[in-house]
Amino acid sequence: MSRFQRIVVVGGSLAGMNVIQELRRLGYAGGLTLVGEEDVQSPYDRTELSKKLLTGTIDPDDLYLLTTEEIDELDLDLRLGRRATSLSLDPSRHTLTLDDATILEFDALVVATGSRARRPAFMGGLAGVHVLRTLPDALALRAELDSARNIVVVGAGFIGAEVAASVRSRGQSVTLVDPQPTPLGTVLGPIVGSHFADLHTRHGTDLELGVGVQELVGDGRVSGVRLTDGRLLPADLVVVGVGGAPVTEWLDGSGVEVDNGVLCDDGGHTNVPGIYAVGDAARWYSDYYGTQVRSEHWNNATLQATVVAENIVAAAKKSTLCAVPSFWSDQYRKRTQMVGCPRPTDEVCFVSGGPGEERFVALYGRDDRVTGVISFNSPRGLIKYQHLVAEGASWSASTALPDNIIPTDTRY
Ligand SMILES: Cc1cc2nc3c(=O)[nH]c(=O)nc-3n(C[C@H](O)[C@H](O)[C@H](O)COP(=O)(O)OP(=O)(O)OC[C@H]3O[C@@H](n4cnc5c(N)ncnc54)[C@H](O)[C@@H]3O)c2cc1C
Known part of the structure; x- marks a missing residue:
């Protein structure tokens, strides 16, 4: 006791x-x-x-x-x-x-x-600018979405990418802005990130990648997002998702x-x-x-x-957390699941399907170790390969078909 x-x-x-x-x-x-x-x-x-x-x-x-x-x-x-x-x-x-x-x-x-939610200084105090962390945040955003015409999401991490996908699913137009070259790139790396760029583009989301936000403009209410390259995106609703x-x-x-x-x-x-x-x-x-x-x-x-x-x-026994990290994200009714925590610069090997396809499973590796497995719309694929991460399996043995390996500096 x-x-x-x-x-x-x-x-x-x-x-x-x-x-x-x-x-x-x-x-x-x-x-x-x-x-x-x-x-x-x-x-x-x-x-x-x-x-x-x-x-x-x-x-x-x-x-x-x-x-x-x-x-x-x-x-x-x-x-x-x-x-x-x-x-x-x-x-x-x-x-x-x-x-x-x-x-x-x-x-x-x-x-x-x-x-x-982090609130960068450019957010200022204009109406129509949202973050998303709590239920009241989400309800306020949902209420304003009903009448919004020009929606800009700042930050193409998981929350920003999910918000953009949800806005498109509502049939509204949306622009996703991020200084990185691909959505989710800082977590998933450029190859898998490019898959998500494709996914968003195919569903009609406008992407402004490789460019940051200079300021939000407006008089009382936001009317535009000034990008760091000087362009002004019209916006009557802005969602800022730049981390926690x-x-x-x-x-x-x-x-x-x-x-x-x-x-x-x-x-x-x-x-x-x-x-x-x-x-x-x-x-x-x-x-x-x-x-x-x-x-x-x-x-x-x-x-x-x-x-x-x-x-x-239990006073004497010490429990520790020994699970491999994992998470999921849903965009456009497709579930992405990740086990492990690869670096964005790790090698990537598609073991089932490929980037741009309806479903895929890819391994990440570094120093001849499997560091992560990601599945897109393929929960069974994840189950099949996730043990490789927990075991720290050999990258060369796990990716025996060299054709599968896409070096990280390759874009498609
Ligand atoms: C929009 C959104 C989507 C997400 N989607 C996913 C997903 O798809 N997959 C995934 O793996 N994770 C997702 N997450 C992350 C996941 O929800 C969080 O990891 C999880 O909520 C963390 O739980 P927590 O209890 O540690 O913190 P929180 O959920 O942040 O809860 C902390 C609570 O503490 C309260 N609190 C703070 N300060 C005080 C105080 N001084 N006194 C009393 N109470 C206080 C807060 O009000 C809050 O209620 C998502 C998060 C968000 C915001």
Whole structure:
């Protein structure tokens, strides 16, 4: 049984709620408090905010992670709409002060405060300019999309690419802008990135790649996006998707070490005994990478939550996260799945299908090791090859047909 009797989880979303559920599943019967800044009826899944919620094929009710009955069964002290403020955590006294001045006492505390959308300086204060992180963000964007004519998405990472695909699926025109030469290029590299450039073009998305944003123009409301090459794109709605930043300022002064996320070992322990961190806000040591990494993906948040719950409940045994990283993205009703974490400069070998085709599976490799496998519209293909990543299989043996290998500097 756990040495802790009062556990506080800060952050009422995917990672925080999974810690709570896992603790109860493991038989933890002590006090559990969940503090969450968002005033929602239940923690919700963000992954559909850029997909089906935007296209209007699902409603907010479909996003909730738990029903009211399921929350009741967890026997929780649930404090949604409340936040941990700066200088609120005092590890020596084992107390956390909330924004309504409530003081919570704890034996163990889990940081699960996630990340927020980055807001580059060019965003300014014009109406019609959006980021997408929360349910209210998505609903505000969806409402404005209904009457928008010239939509520009800034940033062709996963969220930007998904938003562009959703806008096209709604039958509206959209321009996707990014300084990189391909969408998703910083993660997937130029070859697979070119496939996504093709995909977006085939579906009618206008691409402005290799060019950045100088400024947004408008009088009260945005009317255009000035590119770094001087051109002006007309725009009455702009979505900025340029990455996320961990929400950790509230820990300043607490003694918990933070450096682009809360620094943790491979079991979610911070430098302060009894304080753990999970999900987008955390940067865990990873044996797989040989360093500390922060991952902003759904699978990572849920896996870390399980490990931390195990470590809280079992005093002696130390659980660690040994899973290979993985994520998915949906664009134009096609699912892309990645296992591993290749560098964009790694070699690429298509083992089934090819770029531009309806479906493919490709391996990434470096230093004669398979570093990743990506599947496009081919979940079975992913299952077939993903073990190569976990095993760190030999690249030359796994890609025995040399014709398959496309050097990374080749464009097609
Ligand atoms: C639009 C979108 C689409 C996505 N699609 C995918 C996808 O297809 N595949 C994939 O793998 N991943 C996807 N993700 C990423 C995935 O949703 C995140 O990795 C996941 O939400 C992380 O969960 P989390 O609980 O760590 O953080 P979050 O979900 O960010 O939750 C943190 C919570 O903590 C709260 N909080 C913050 N500060 C405080 C405070 N001081 N006090 C109290 N509460 C606080 C926040 O309000 C928030 O509710 C997507 C994310 C977004 C935004």
